[in-house]
Amino acid sequence: MSQPPAPRLFLVDGYALIYRAFFALGQQPLRSSRGENTSIARGTNDFIARLIEKHKPEYLGWVHDKGLSFRHELYPEYKATRERLEPELQIDFDEGVARVEELLAGYRIPILALDGYEADDVIGTMARLGAAAGVNVVIVSGDKDFAQLVRPGVWILNPWHGRPGATTEKWYDTANVIERLGVPAERVIDFLALKGDSSDNVPGVKGIGDKSGVELINTWGPLENILAHVDAVQPTRARNALKEFGANGVLSKQLVTIRDDLPVTLDLEALKLEEPDWARLRDLYVRLEFATAARKAGAAAASGAASGAASGMASGTASTEALAGAPANASADASPGVPASVTTPAETRYVTVDTVAAVKRLVARCREVGSIAVDTETILDAGAPPIVTPLRANLVSISIAVAPGEAYYLPFAHRGPRASQGDLDLGDAPPEPVTAGITNLPPLLGDAMAPLRTLLEDATVKKTAHNAKYDYLVLRRAGVTLRGLDFDSMLASYVHDPGRRSHAIDALALEFLGRSMTGYDEICGKGKNAIPFDEVPVEVARDYSCADADIALQLRALFTPRLEEHALTALLADVELPLIEVLADMEWAGITIDLRWFASLKERFARERGAVEQQIYGEAGEEFNINSNPKLREILFGKLGLPIKKKTATGPSTDASVLQELADEGHTLPSLLMEYRELSKLENTYLDTLPALVNPHTGRLHTSFNQTVASTGRLSSSDPNLQNIPIRRELGRAIRQGFVPRAGWKLLAADYSQIELRLLAHLSHDPAFVSAFKAGGDIHRQTASVIFNVPLADVTSEMRSRAKTINFATIYGQGAHSLSRQLKIEHAEAREFIDTYFERFAGVRAFLDSTVAQAKQRGYVETIFRRRRYIPELQDRNFNIRAFGERTAQNSPIQGSAADLIKVAMIKIHHALAASGLAATMLLQVHDELVFEAPPTELDALRQLVEREMTTAIALDVPLVVDIGVGDNWLDCKA
Numbered sequence: 001m002s003q004p005p006a007p008r009l010f011l012v013d014g015y016a017l018i019y020r021a022f023f024a025l026g027q028q029p030l031r032s033s034r035g036e037n038t039s040i041a042r043g044t045n046d047f048i049a050r051l052i053e054k055h056k057p058e059y060l061g062w063v064h065d066k067g068l069s070f071r072h073e074l075y076p077e078y079k080a081t082r083e084r085l086e087p088e089l090q091i092d093f094d095e096g097v098a099r100v101e102e103l104l105a106g107y108r109i110p111i112l113a114l115d116g117y118e119a120d121d122v123i124g125t126m127a128r129l130g131a132a133a134g135v136n137v138v139i140v141s142g143d144k145d146f147a148q149l150v151r152p153g154v155w156i157l158n159p160w161h162g163r164p165g166a167t168t169e170k171w172y173d174t175a176n177v178i179e180r181l182g183v184p185a186e187r188v189i190d191f192l193a194l195k196g197d198s199s200d201n202v203p204g205v206k207g208i209g210d211k212s213g214v215e216l217i218n219t220w221g222p223l224e225n226i227l228a229h230v231d232a233v234q235p236t237r238a239r240n241a242l243k244e245f246g247a248n249g250v251l252s253k254q255l256v257t258i259r260d261d262l263p264v265t266l267d268l269e270a271l272k273l274e275e276p277d278w279a280r281l282r283d284l285y286v287r288l289e290f291a292t293a294a295r296k297a298g299a300a301a302a303s304g305a306a307s308g309a310a311s312g313m314a315s316g317t318a319s320t321e322a323l324a325g326a327p328a329n330a331s332a333d334a335s336p337g338v339p340a341s342v343t344t345p346a347e348t349r350y351v352t353v354d355t356v357a358a359v360k361r362l363v364a365r366c367r368e369v370g371s372i373a374v375d376t377e378t379i380l381d382a383g384a385p386p387i388v389t390p391l392r393a394n395l396v397s398i399s400i401a402v403a404p405g406e407a408y409y410l411p412f413a414h415r416g417p418r419a420s421q422g423d424l425d426l427g428d429a430p431p432e433p434v435t436a437g438i439t440n441l442p443p444l445l446g447d448a449m450a451p452l453r454t455l456l457e458d459a460t461v462k463k464t465a466h467n468a469k470y471d472y473l474v475l476r477r478a479g480v481t482l483r484g485l486d487f488d489s490m491l492a493s494y495v496h497d498p499g500r501r502s503h504a505i506d507a508l509a510l511e512f513l514g515r516s517m518t519g520y521d522e523i524c525g526k527g528k529n530a531i532p533f534d535e536v537p538v539e540v541a542r543d544y545s546c547a548d549a550d551i552a553l554q555l556r557a558l559f560t561p562r563l564e565e566h567a568l569t570a571l572l573a574d575v576e577l578p579l580i581e582v583l584a585d586m587e588w589a590g591i592t593i594d595l596r597w598f599a600s601l602k603e604r605f606a607r608e609r610g611a612v613e614q615q616i617y618g619e620a621g622e623e624f625n626i627n628s629n630p631k632l633r634e635i636l637f638g639k640l641g642l643p644i645k646k647k648t649a650t651g652p653s654t655d656a657s658v659l660q661e662l663a664d665e666g667h668t669l670p671s672l673l674m675e676y677r678e679l680s681k682l683e684n685t686y687l688d689t690l691p692a693l694v695n696p697h698t699g700r701l702h703t704s705f706n707q708t709v710a711s712t713g714r715l716s717s718s719d720p721n722l723q724n725i726p727i728r729r730e731l732g733r734a735i736r737q738g739f740v741p742r743a744g745w746k747l748l749a750a751d752y753s754q755i756e757l758r759l760l761a762h763l764s765h766d767p768a769f770v771s772a773f774k775a776g777g778d779i780h781r782q783t784a785s786v787i788f789n790v791p792l793a794d795v796t797s798e799m800r801s802r803a804k805t806i807n808f809a810t811i812y813g814q815g816a817h818s819l820s821r822q823l824k825i826e827h828a829e830a831r832e833f834i835d836t837y838f839e840r841f842a843g844v845r846a847f848l849d850s851t852v853a854q855a856k857q858r859g860y861v862e863t864i865f866r867r868r869r870y871i872p873e874l875q876d877r878n879f880n881i882r883a884f885g886e887r888t889a890q891n892s893p894i895q896g897s898a899a900d901l902i903k904v905a906m907i908k909i910h911h912a913l914a915a916s917g918l919a920a921t922m923l924l925q926v927h928d929e930l931v932f933e934a935p936p937t938e939l940d941a942l943r944q945l946v947e948r949e950m951t952t953a954i955a956l957d958v959p960l961v962v963d964i965g966v967g968d969n970w971l972d973c974k975a
Helices: 014-023 039-055 070-074 087-107 119-132 144-149 177-181 185-195 210-220 223-228 236-256 278-288 291-306 356-369 447-456 468-477 489-496 505-513 520-524 538-565 569-589 595-620 629-639 656-664 668-687 730-736 755-764 767-774 779-788 797-811 816-823 827-840 842-858 879-916 936-951
Strands: 008-013 059-063 136-140 154-161 168-172 349-352 371-380 393-403 406-411 462-465 485-488 704-706 716-718 746-752 860-862 868-870 921-926 929-934 962-967
Touching (some): 008 014, 008 039, 008 119, 014 039, 039 278, 070 236, 087 278, 119 136, 119 154, 177 185, 185 223, 185 236, 223 236, 278 291, 278 505, 356 371, 356 393, 356 406, 356 447, 371 538, 393 538, 406 538, 462 538, 468 569, 485 489, 485 569, 489 505, 505 538, 520 538, 569 704, 569 879, 595 668, 746 879, 746 936, 755 767, 755 797, 755 842, 767 779, 767 842, 779 827, 797 827, 797 879, 816 827, 842 879, 860 879, 868 879, 879 921, 929 936, 936 962
Parallel strands (some): 008 136, 136 154, 371 462
Antiparallel strands (some): 704 716, 860 868
């Protein structure tokens, strides 16, 4: 059916939507980085936005329950069977309801409620009043009870028709209510009274269901008439049910009847749908971490503010954008807080610079201010894989910001938009970009651009960038070395709060400057309709790129005082910023892989995976799709009857932890499934991917090192990810064997020995632990000697193995349960090991306990270099989340200090190599290991240099030890 005509009053059954949103994701609710359950807010916001966009109601009200209703007095057992939420879930639910009220305030949608009545009765009364006032009323709910209210002028919109999670709509009017329930709208109350409602504990007439209820009503009419003619009712079963439980039917009719006579009035003016308060919504979305919604609300807020602002801008500049202030600051002790606000311009002046003379004037302006922000825009090489890598990126333009709101766009390779496909005759070649009317600057390496190159390479002119390593490498590929880089707003955000959900410039602009930025996909498109950046119109590209440089400059002013306040300036200036050039050089160098080795390895993996498949089929007794979780559940827990260890919303879990637990119990099939999954993962992640990522220009593999991913401060790598190649299994080691040096050279690998345990000794100052390391022997044997109370000479290999496990379990905060599973011993024995360990190393226990206590008080932990990690989980109401927070607090100072240590070592080695004149190159960093490439004649000098710089990177209470190996491939370096 079509929608009712305007004017229309939409009445939303609020709690029906709230409950649906709360339980939609089962045991995996949406949570913000602070741990807040945002499922209700997300579901409600999406629903409101969809409702308004699709139906554009003239009037809109949100209806809530308020307190107990008259039905509870009439029948105390009413809704008594509804299961109460667990206390922690109830708190989440109540917070979600509070967020809904904030959302409604932002949308300017009034909440309708009346003490002592349910939302149904408020809706019933408002529907009657609205229809009487000549307004078409739409009740928005999936509750069948509302069918009794349908009449001329009153419709029902079920927004969730069909399967759970569906958003298909279904409309009901007087013509089709009977299709849903089998009775007309005026008999719905009688139908509900007969069948009852278990969810609300409405008793109904026991023995009467949907089918028999419809037959009774269609034969006899209302409930009262049915009961008056009960002796004539057929069949006998129904007659007997009515005689025995008919009184319950009368009571139930009172319970299910929706009142429409409440003491309320209809104020249509108050219900008139208005433009939302976009600024208020934006601030709420930022707090909830709804990035896309925040960006759209920010744009709407800015658009509304800008509409009344004077443009007053020079020709060729971007349009005015109004910028709102930053959100209110949080506690500086318990959280990173919002950086100190800066004055943001009410207008922006973005100018295209496309003449040599204008470039010279810009260079003079840059030298005048002495500190600028730089951003580059690029396109990928033809045939390059669709990943963002600067080593396959070609420079299109440079943007330079010289002051907040003032930035300049320098186009070098714009081609303009393509001709419309519609303008082509059949058989024509694909459209080419239109170049007419586009003015690009001369080539960057030409004589005319010498002043610009000199500026970019002048270290005395300070440079800011966001994700500076990308711009550094893009410019290097274009023939320019960017110098004077002394601030990176992405790194500043990371140092300020490594746990921040996003360090992207648009997220930071929205969070701290209240500014919504245009996204890359908005100007270039996505999928098959995407265009390269050089085809974006220059004026659009200008505004987009200049905003990046402008915001980076503003973020510099914003973060600088906060980093100083938290004593984080040195970490940024002395560690993270110098590391940019180190990592850029490593990415530039890349590493060679043996393509023939990987091809043979792929064949070997395929054979081994096929063999494991056959073993799986044999254990299961049938062939099946091993990658199908439903089929795995059927085989494991149905056919084989293995014990269920964990459940998900869709059934018993078959994840890695479950398979491991079943394998530990001696079941063969789970063990084979784990082996199959590992083979498949290695094959897909490395054997298929690595050869495809080899750069055709260099013949080498160039990974990207990421400084802002891990909350601990550790580096990660991507495209490809080389951090997770397993080395304990033979198959993983075989992959390492495929990484080789250039012809005639060797690889050298240097690995910190037991660095996390050494750092634990230093941080805890435990005398026994410190002396064990100073003795220089095998730390695990010495630990075994202490905790098992035997002479060092009597330590067995089993004792050492257990001591090693306990040593590392301590670092990661593992309890007796985890340790018992690792060592395959009883829980009590594991507890005894842990207690003995901490008795012997009391300083370690004291350090771990004090670290957690301090973290609870301050909200964060610190590394040796004062890197902070905020741990909001410590304040969570959920015990398991709090326990995770405590383990994180214990481990983060150790892992984070190890991250700081190897970064400092890399910087020192980088400088030392440059000063030495050696041809050797640092190629990779993986965990605590560095990999180098050198000609054989330099190996001795390189070994000495690397060992010296790594062991003296920082001073500890215990000696730093580095294991160094040389080989013809990465694996051989460990031999």
